[in-house]
Amino acid sequence: MSPVRVLLADDEHLIRGALAALLALEDDLLVVAEAASGPEALAMARAHRPDVAVLDLQMPGADGVSVATSLRAELPGCRTMIVTSHGRPGHLKRALAAGVRAFAPKTVSAQRLAELIRTVHAGGRYVDPELAADAISAGDSPLTxxxxxxxxxxxxxxxxxxxxxxxxxxxxxxxxxxxxxxxxxxxxxxxxxxxxxxxxxxx
Amino acid sequence: MSPVRVLLADDEHLIRGALAALLALEDDLLVVAEAASGPEALAMARAHRPDVAVLDLQMPGADGVSVATSLRAELPGCRTMIVTSHGRPGHLKRALAAGVRAFAPKTVSAQRLAELIRTVHAGGRYVDPELAADAISAGDSPLTxxxxxxxxxxxxxxxxxxxxxxxxxxxxxxxxxxxxxxxxxxxxxxxxxxxxxxxxxxx
DNA sequence: GGCCGCGGATGACATTTGTCAGAGGGCCCC
DNA sequence: GGGGCCCTCTGACAAATGTCATCCGCGGCC
Incomplete structure (x- = not known):
């Protein structure tokens, strides 16, 4: 079975590099592209057509959700997932609306992230339970x-x-x-x- | 020559783990402890007496600078350095005042970080040029x-x-x-x- | 058609905030 | 001792903000 082709997008070089190294240890995962900004992530996705795109929520140029929206339109075969430091309920909601398949905080372990990538690639979904609880308790915006x-x-x-x-x-x-x-x-x-x-x- | 004993403190498990893995590739660096919060970082430092403490600026409990201050008092032999996503001029100033030896954004590569750890261990100092420029142009606080x-x-x-x-x-x-x-x-x-x-x- | 509810808009009024001048006391430094 | 700076407070006025009653237009409903 051919490995899962992964795109990594995060503006923090340190994290992106470290992540790539860790994921490289997994036999069934292959990081085919890295990006440090929203637009770059899009360009890399077009060029390398990954199976799964792992996107940071906060990036220069365009945030993870808007990248996910564009990707959904351009590369329907590419599944997207969001990883973030500061998960706000509304972000989760917007992300799911944009067709994102998984939403996790950066407090997860690399092991767990690898599992999530496999889950997403297999068509599954995942939302961090705590973030989900927050989102539910926060409810919908009462604002017009x-x-x-x-x-x-x-x-x-x-x-x-x-x-x-x-x-x-x-x-x-x-x-x-x-x-x-x-x-x-x-x-x-x-x-x-x-x-x-x-x-x-x-x- | 014995390796440099390193303490890693960052609340994001993903990053901390990835970082530890990357630094483990360097023969002369040894990650002896990891922490996910300010207080935990202090406790780990007391227990493992690292040569260099790599601290995230934003952590639950106590931020990197206050941890550095405490460390300076308790373990004078332990050098400290700060790594951060969002570098504000004032943070840099406070960090230097707290005796921090290096201050770098998370956009540096792991390679560079390893070099910095060696520099700091050898008694050197380092401040990201861009952050330094910001700090200088921002000047001192005019506020009483x-x-x-x-x-x-x-x-x-x-x-x-x-x-x-x-x-x-x-x-x-x-x-x-x-x-x-x-x-x-x-x-x-x-x-x-x-x-x-x-x-x-x-x- | 007539009525109701609702989002959107407006102007009048009360309160809060920003600005300014001034004044007393404490502290440090020349 | 004098001068300067900061802290604290007061009083007064102008400007910004918050609150309320009200009005308009629109779509749904009887």
Missing amino acids: VREAEVLELAGDGAPIAEIAERASLSQGTVRNYLSSAATKLGAENRHTAVRLARERGWV | VREAEVLELAGDGAPIAEIAERASLSQGTVRNYLSSAATKLGAENRHTAVRLARERGWV
Whole structure:
């Protein structure tokens, strides 16, 4: 049986290299390409057509989920999985929606990762139980589209005026959205609201 | 010549394990202990007395810099180095002040890391050139002790009243500190001020 | 058609925050 | 002793923000 062809994408050279070395020890796995950014991961995937793509969630250029979305369209035969340091419930949700087959934190062992790659290649799925529990308990976002939009623009602490301009809304409207978003999230003001929404992966 | 005894501390099992495997390939390096948190790193160091401690900056319990500080006091013979994903200028400064001998981003290769460990063991020092440049251009914190303190309490978006209470200050004083801090940082409001100070590693 | 509910928008009003001037006390250094 | 810097506080005013009542348009439903 021919080995599983794997693409590794992670911007941290140290980790990517170490991972490649470890996976190389497995007879049935073959790392055929490595990438340090989202776009590079796409290019490498096109060139090497891997069976499984192991993607870091945070990468320069394009994050793991958007890479997975593109891959799904371009290389339907290529299964994708996400590995990440900071798993937020919303990320998991977005990832699954993008057709990602597995979602694991970087706290898993290399042994386990190898197993996951085999599982995914065989058509299976896997989601870290703890992340899954978080995602379920966090539930769906109670925010409307506009609320989330405005909340995102408020993310870097910009004043209302700037948010209003960037969203092409009146300042009053922006304030209402922020207010209702904060109420829904149980926050005292928009800044804590932003933080909470981020923690739950809703922005 | 006996090998360099190395302690690896990183909360991401995947990376720690992979790293250990890679370093094991070097004849002159010996990973004698691994830890997944700050306190565990300290305990392992006490038990195994490594020559060099490779510490992740972000760990549960206690971050790399505080571990380095404790190690310096308890095991003066143990050299410390920090490896991190997100290098902020202020972290570098704090690390050097704590007696850390090397500071590198996780984008370095394992080969390079092995070299660094040897350099540090031999008494040398190393700072990633890019991080060093950032640190120099960022300069010293213009904030007074209290300003930084209040700014930190403002970190999670709490209202002034709460900050004042937690800092045991009058609300007016808090507002003044936040205002002057924001002015010094060139921010429009305290929230962007917090963000900027965080980026520069001043809080 | 008429009615209801809902997301979206607006303006008015109250509260919070930012800014400024000033003032007293403590500390260090010349 | 004097000067300078920081800490703390106060009071007052301007600006930003939060809250609320209300209105509009749209789709579903009786």
